[in-house]
Amino acid sequence: MIRRLFKWLAVLSIAGIAIAAGGFWYTFMSPYGYHPAEPAIIDERIPEQDVFVYGTLRYDWLRWIIMGTPAETREATLKGYRRQDLDIQPQAGAEVTGEVLTVTPDALKALDRYERLGVRYTRESVKLENGDTAWVYKRLPE
Structure with a gap:
């Protein structure tokens, strides 16, 4: 039971890190996240x-x-x-x-x-x- 809990916590942690990294990429590097009104x-x-x-x-x-x-x-x-x-x-x-x-x-x-x-x-x-x-x-x- 405890082993299964740690497994799910690890999966959720990795998913959270991946989502955060994707958010940083989208916000600061991607061509999609920012379109200024004028350059x-x-x-x-x-x-x-x-x-x-x-x-x-x-x-x-x-x-x-x-x-x-x-x-x-x-x-x-x-x-x-x-x-x-x-x-x-x-x-x-x-x-x-x-x-x-x-x-x-x-x-x-x-x-x-x-x-x-x-x-x-x-x-x-x-x-x-x-x-x-x-x-x-x-x-x-x-």
Whole structure:
């Protein structure tokens, strides 16, 4: 009886892992999972661009899954905005702490896909506290 239970638990575990892996593939790699309203503008001539991240993209393991490579980060502050759930909103005197990633055009495309650019988020250029310019993802109105 116990042996049979372990057998079914193993089968269910393997099925769960396969479903999760399929979901990641569909979401981040397949040609079927994402169709932006309009293609993002990415200048391929610029070898590296900075992206300010303030939410889930601060997790190393998640960035590695999305971009397929690790990314070094540095702490940064975005003044004049406040964080509201999964978004940032302009607000005088407020600031959002986060990190800056320096990414390749291919990595920027992967981040755009993760953020569902044109569907859930827009990508805008902002000036950070230290004077550097970086991309930031802002939630589209629903």
